Amino acid sequence: MNPVSPLDSVYFIDIPEGFTLSDKAFHLDTTIPLPVQKKAEDAPGTFNMKELTEEQILAGLLSIMAYDPKNEHILYYRSILQHARPNLKKELGEAAILKAKNEDYELAEEIFRALHGFDPEDMTIILNMALFFDQRADSYRRSGLHEDADAYDEDALNYYREALEAEPALPDAFFNAGFYYLKKHSYKEAKDVFETYLALTCDVKDEDLGENGIYKKNRAQEILNNIANRNMDDDHFKTAYDLINRGQEEKGLEEIRKFIEKNPNVWNAWFMLGWGLRKLARYDEAKMAFEKALTLEGGDTSDTYNELSICLLEKGDLKGAKRLLEKALVKDSENTKIISNLGYLALKEGNPGMAAGYFQTVLEIDPDDKLAAMELAKLDV
Incomplete structure (x- = not known):
């Protein structure tokens, strides 16, 4: 059809x-x-x-x-x-941002496309479209729609690249593109755009930058320091992520182990090692990697607790898994992955009513979450 x-x-x-x-x-x-x-x-x-x-x-x-x-x-x-409509750009821009904020993504995309078609040379519109597609990709990925998420990530990247070539340069394009590259574990590219952002704003007085501008400069410098201190722009790190993400876990594990040999105190590396091992169902080894990540600076995250809980759940330690998921939820109360895992845990415990409550909560946060909808339909409660 x-x-x-x-x-x-x-x-x-x-x-x-x-x-x-x-x-x-x-x-x-x-x-x-x-x-x-x-x-x-x-x-x-x-x-x-x-x-x-x-x-x-x-x-x-x-x-x-x-x-x-x-x-x-x-x-x-x-x-x-x-x-x-002399004020059309302003009207459409405000409407698109509002719809995106309210997660009415279909209508927001239609308005953004109309806005871009109306004035394709406006680089602010192009940057806003990059941010929108970036946001929509994240929403799809949270819902388990990884192919759709990848497609919108590609759209976002194309618009970011266009915004990065603006003349005169748009500092915010470099700042926001940096977070896109961080999300994709492309630390070399993130380093480049954050450095450019700082170069573009270095001569701007604080009073002209304002509170938000000062925050952005400090945040960019903080990220650059983290990349440098943890050597995260190393080729082994990026290659490992790409391989594991593509399902080539064994090759990815070889790369991340090479990185860890030179950088043993980087929590992200131990997390990635655990992630690859967990995908291979090597839960004992994955558990040790995630536990190591928790001991290192920066590793005490909701994602680390969530991944470690999956290992315990697969090993039959339901109490330990629940304790970790509750810790993760304290750190990130609307993370649908964590809430869904609490639902799966409740099913393992033989409590379908509680499981249904968790899956329903996921759908309240993200109505497009297909996995939660499927589990709820199976329960028929």
């Missing part, structure tokens, strides 16, 4: 002479078809010119901005929107 294109609900109509958009009195070129949005109640193939509204025209034009930005008449359509 072919997916429905958003443009399938857009008509291109020929307009009569003298037609204007309400009181705007902007001249419309009668030789160029005008895109209009079909009304929900319209039967297929029907259109009544007498019932045409300005909202239909604006919606049709925005659909072209979002889904057909290379349309041969795109400049003309942009000019109509500019005259009809």
Whole structure:
């Protein structure tokens, strides 16, 4: 079954002479078809010119901005929107950010795409799109939709790269791209963009930076110090992550062990070692690696407790696993991975009612979590 294109609900109509958009009195070129949005109640193939509204025209034009930005008449359509809605960029930008904040991702993406189509040269829009796709990727990954998450990560990276090439440079593009690279364990790239961010802001006075700007400079320097102190831009570290993430655990473990030989006190490395071993179901060895990570500076994290709890759960130590998951939840109360694991633990304990409560909580936080929905459906409570 072919997916429905958003443009399938857009008509291109020929307009009569003298037609204007309400009181705007902007001249419309009668030789160029005008895109209009079909009304929900319209039967297929029907259109009544007498019932045409300005909202239909604006919606049709925005659909072209979002889904057909290379349309041969795109400049003309942009000019109509500019005259009809002089504050359109501001309105769309605020709406997109609000929808993203409320996790209405489908509509937020549509608005961002329309905004980009309306002004493809605006680098602030491009940076906001990078941040949005980055956020949406994280949401998909939390829901267990890893392929979708990877696709949105790729979109985010493309927009970050475009924003990083802006002239004049956008300091925030470098700051935010740094966190994207950290998420992907690309520490060399993270180091480069954070260093560039500091270089771009080094001559700006604190009073001009403001409280948020000062925080960003301090945070960037802190991250750079951590990368340097832990030698995390070492090739073995990045290679190990990529291999384990792609399912080549044995090769990844070889790489991370080489890193640990030179850097025995880096908690992230022991965590990665445990992660690879856990994926291979070598739970005793994984447990020791995670316990080592907990003893090192920075390793006392919710993720470490969560991973260690999985090892104990697989070994049958339900009490120990529960204790660790509760510690993890204290550190990160809305982490759906932790809450889901509490649900699986409750099932192991023979308590389906409690398990259902945990899976329901996951869905309240993230309605798109397919694994929690599947488990809840199995329980049928």
